[in-house]
Amino acid sequence: MGIVSRLKLMSFMQYFIWGSWLVTLGSYMINTLDFSGANVGMVYSSKGLAAIVMPGIMGIIADKWLRAERAYMLCHLVCAGALLWATTVTDPDTMFWVMLINAMAYMPTISLSNSVSYACLAQAGQDPATAFPPIRVFGTLGFICAMWAVSLTGLELSRAQLYIASGASLLLAVYALTLPHIPVAGKRTATSFASKLGLDAFVLFKNGRMAVFFLFAMMLGAVLQITNVFGNPFLHDFASHPEFADSFVVTYPSILLSVSQMAEVGFILTIPFFLKRFGIKTVMLMSMLAWTLRFGFFAFGDPSPLGFILLLMSMLAYGCAFDFFNISGSVFVEQEVDPAIRASAQGLFMTMVNGVGAWVGSILSGMAVDYFSVDGVKDWQTIWLVFAAYALALAVIFALCFKYQHEPEKLAQHSLAG
Known part of the structure; x- marks a missing residue:
């Protein structure tokens, strides 16, 4: 399988995970767990909190100390564990903290998946600006397929959607181990913490x-x-x-x-x-x-x-x-x-x-x-x-x-x- 096809699969799985729960978790919490609207809003706010700082922190780690594909793999391992834990949660406060852990691991993978794709395409001698958009489209397709899968199987009000997301995260973590090595950049002034944020x-x-x-x-x-x-x-x-x-x-x-x-x-x-x-x-x-x-x-x-x-x-x-x-x-x-x-x-x-x-x-x-x-x-x-x-x-x-x-x-x- 060529690198473009492999990156399309990575992009598909990246957003399949999100599509498994992002749109439907609110219905599960309201209808099955009897959370209030404020409770649901609080749980979803974890994504925003994580997005403020975590992509920058993980970006620096991937730039300076840990290869990007390995950082990507570790993040998805954490996601798999957090989403599995979320299947056992029935109270709003705990759900917030569990989904915050998930968001702190998942939000950096959005930018990391882009970084890995750009680096792999460059290594293969392809122009990232031209080759990346068709790859990213597969992310949207993955999101849509996950929504359809959860809906057609009648799992929108079930915790099983979290099992699907957790399993997909684990599978993607394993798949990340097969990706080409992305060397760290070492010393580079443009990747300071302040710049990343x-x-x-x-x-x-x-x-x-x-x-x-x-x-x-x-x-x-x-x-x-x-x-x-x-x-x-x-x-x-x-x-x-x-x-x-x-x-x-x-x-x-x-x-x-x-x-x-x-x-x-x-x-x-x-x-x-x-x-x-x-x-x-x-x-x-x-x-x-x-x-x-x-x-x-x-x-x-x-x-x-x-x-x-x-x-x-x-x-x-x-x-x-x-x-x-x-x-x-x-x-x-x-x-x-x-x-x-x-x-x-x-x-x-x-x-x-x-x-x-x-x-x-x-x-x-x-x-x-x-x-x-x-x-x-x-x-x-x-x-x-x-x-x-x-x-x-x-x-x-x-x-x-x-x-x-x-x-x-x-x-x-x-x-x-x-």
Whole structure:
């Protein structure tokens, strides 16, 4: 098997693990363990906390002392153990700490998998910039396959989803032992702890436009976490309506949600056109408006024929909402910052989105769900409309506060230089 095929398999397994539980664990905790919305938000906040510091710490270790593929293997061994432990947990506090251990090990593997892929491709004489995107697509496919597997086997409300994730983590840890050796870089000033965490880039907050950008990056990170945590429990709750109890939406909610990931693949292909034609500010506004539609369609969707169309439209809106923000935001950072702090700026962007934003979004969304619940019955329509209003407010404020003039020539020059 060639190196590209082996890396595709690694990418598939990397995100298969996440897809096994990320979307469905909330439903398991709410419906099977009887956790409150705040409890679920607290457990999911562990991902954000881990994303703030762990990728930087593990990145330094992999750069200086331990080969990247070995660090990758050890992280997945820890994940396998933590996910197995989680199958025995029935109280919110313990679940938080167990999933925090899992997140502290898993979040670094996202960047490590990229590093391993880039290094292996370079060793094989291939251009990582050209060869990596098709490899990463297999990660999305792995995520989708895991969601379908858990849903089709009826395990969305069962701890068995954690057994699947644990077994896949163990299998990937073993597989990592077969990957080519990635030599450590030794002494290298660009891999300081401050740089890995994006601390060098904090000087960008002196620039008003960049400060506004990073603030909105954090708030959009919170929006993303809301849909990750409560999308699946929302669909499961239609089971309380007798006319919907046996519907496709209730029986296979993860399959419906997987359309969101399918939409991502399509919208990724449109981003170059929209960036060149309209510019980064407009593309990010499209993302915020797409988040508004995502939640708005959820508010009025249900398993009835017309309601199902609205739910499906919500999944399609997610592809635009997710891709247009994450990729356009990364491009903006790449364009605007000094090359000397480019890596730190990208680190800061990811920390604001997947770290601080995810943590804030988990906690506040859980509190909001509980606030609009009476005797355990959630007023999902109001909940989603509140989230939709939040996303719409972000779009309006962003349009007023973010000062940016689209310059197609600058974008074209940047693309040629890259």
